[in-house]
Amino acid sequence: MDRPTENLTGAMAPPVWIETDCSAIVHNFKQIRRWVSPGVKILTVVKANAYGHGILPVSRALVEAGADLLAVASVVEGVTLRQAGIAGKILVLGQLLPDEAPLVVHYDLTQALGDEQSARALSAAAVRFQKTVAIHLKIDTGMGRYGVWHEEAMPLLERLTDLPGLKREGVFTHFSSAGQSVQVSEEQMARYNRLLERMAQRHYAPGLRHLANSVGLIRFPESHWDLVRTGLLLYGASPVKENQPFMLEPALTLKSRIRFIKLIQTGQTVSYGGTFKAERPTAVATIPVGYAHGYPRTLSNKAELLVRGRRVRVIGKITMEDLMIDVTEVPEAAIGDEVVLIGRQGNERITAEELAMHARTIPYEILVGLSANIPRLSAGAA
Numbered sequence: 311m312d313r314p315t316e317n318l319t320g321a322m323a324p325p326v327w328i329e330t331d332c333s334a335i336v337h338n339f340k341q342i343r344r345w346v347s348p349g350v351k352i353l354t355v356v357k358a359n360a361y362g363h364g365i366l367p368v369s370r371a372l373v374e375a376g377a378d379l380l381a382v383a384s385v386v387e388g389v390t391l392r393q394a395g396i397a398g399k400i401l402v403l404g405q406l407l408p409d410e411a412p413l414v415v416h417y418d419l420t421q422a423l424g425d426e427q428s429a430r431a432l433s434a435a436a437v438r439f440q441k442t443v444a445i446h447l448k449i450d451t452g453m454g455r456y457g458v459w460h461e462e463a464m465p466l467l468e469r470l471t472d473l474p475g476l477k478r479e480g481v482f483t484h485f486s487s488a489g490q491s492v493q494v495s496e497e498q499m500a501r502y503n504r505l506l507e508r509m510a511q512r513h514y515a516p517g518l519r520h521l522a523n524s525v526g527l528i529r530f531p532e533s534h535w536d537l538v539r540t541g542l543l544l545y546g547a548s549p550v551k552e553n554q555p556f557m558l559e560p561a562l563t564l565k566s567r568i569r570f571i572k573l574i575q576t577g578q579t580v581s582y583g584g585t586f587k588a589e590r591p592t593a594v595a596t597i598p599v600g601y602a603h604g605y606p607r608t609l610s611n612k613a614e615l616l617v618r619g620r621r622v623r624v625i626g627k628i629t630m631e632d633l634m635i636d637v638t639e640v641p642e643a644a645i646g647d648e649v650v651l652i653g654r655q656g657n658e659r660i661t662a663e664e665l666a667m668h669a670r671t672i673p674y675e676i677l678v679g680l681s682a683n684i685p686r687l688s689a690g691a692a
């Protein structure tokens with residue numbers, strides 16, 4: 311059937327999308343760079359699709375800005391970076407399965423490990439490929455996740471010394487409660503320090519010593535050692551409520567457009583369960599963003615978003631694909647208007663921290679929870 315040719319590309323715009331500002335990430339990186347001593351290296355964490363921002367553009371921008379290492383959670387993410395042509399050191403923070411060892415060696419990744427089984431698998435793969443593979447020894451000082459318990463680290467180190475093909479480049483641990491407890495954090499630092507002393511007595515060179523994550527970086531300068539690992543701060547969000555020693559620039563904007571507007575009468579309800587009941591004639595706009603996109607349902611009747619530079623509230627339960635907002639106070643709001651769910655519009659800004667507070671979670675979960683199906687557009691650098 312013949313149809314008149316028309317430009318259809320405009321109509322193909324996604325209903326919801328994410329804009330990542332890589333220049334904001336570079337700005338945040340430079341703020342952190344200025345805050346820690348010049349001799350301290352910075353490892354930038356790009357796991358979980360760079361906290362939802364898009365791993366490739368973010369990683370390229372960070373490497374260009376001078377990040378000393380990138381860190382990912384899994385071998386697969388490391389391989390993705392390498393296949394996209396990203397050189398430089400990539401540390402895999404998560405636990406290795408023995409069958410992944412050849413990939414680590416082949417793609418020249420650096421592996422965190424704290425057990426003999428993965429060390430043996432890596433060593434065997436290194437020998438087979440006739441290469442050396444870099445490892446960072448992972449110490450458990452109280453996190454209780456991965457790594458060797460600090461008191462058992464010396465015997466493990468001894469067993470690793472005989473394994474060919476492994477090059478120890480670092481020894482590190484992870485804060486469990488840097489945002490909650492000074493006492494717990496100090497105990498972890500003490501355990502780590504004691505291990506470093508024992509290593510020194512036995513003439514084991516530690517390589518890069520590291521401990522601080524974003525909160526540790528701010529609260530415990532004595533935890534900086536040779537390298538700090540930072541994730542959330544890079545993306546311009548704060549893991550703690552106190553003021554930062556530097557100005558952060560949020561990098562992610564979540565946008566959509568008004569699909570529909572209707573006027574409802576006093577007493578009418580909105581959405582499942584009728585949890586919103588109009589107390590006056592109310593202009594209701596529908597936005598095609600729901601919990602399928604990772605916009606938490608717990609934000610129902612709580613969160614605000616931006617329309618024409620003004621804050622408006624989500625009304626009624628957030629549904630799978632849509633949410634409703636009250637635009638009575640924004641009479642000029644029109645179908646097709648761009649709305650901002652996270653990020654800046656005009657002089658207003660909605661932060662991941664604000665949504666996290668309403669959803670009773672942490673900003674990390676808001677950012678990384680945004681669905682992988684939402685198209686990411688990046689701008690600003692690389």
Ligand SMILES: *Cc1c(COP(=O)(O)O)cnc(C)c1O
Pocket residue numbers: 355357403484522523524525539540541542543549
């Ligand atoms: C994710 C992660 C980090 C980064 O944490 P932020 O709080 O985002 O800075 C640092 N170290 C390890 C081991 C991690 O898993």
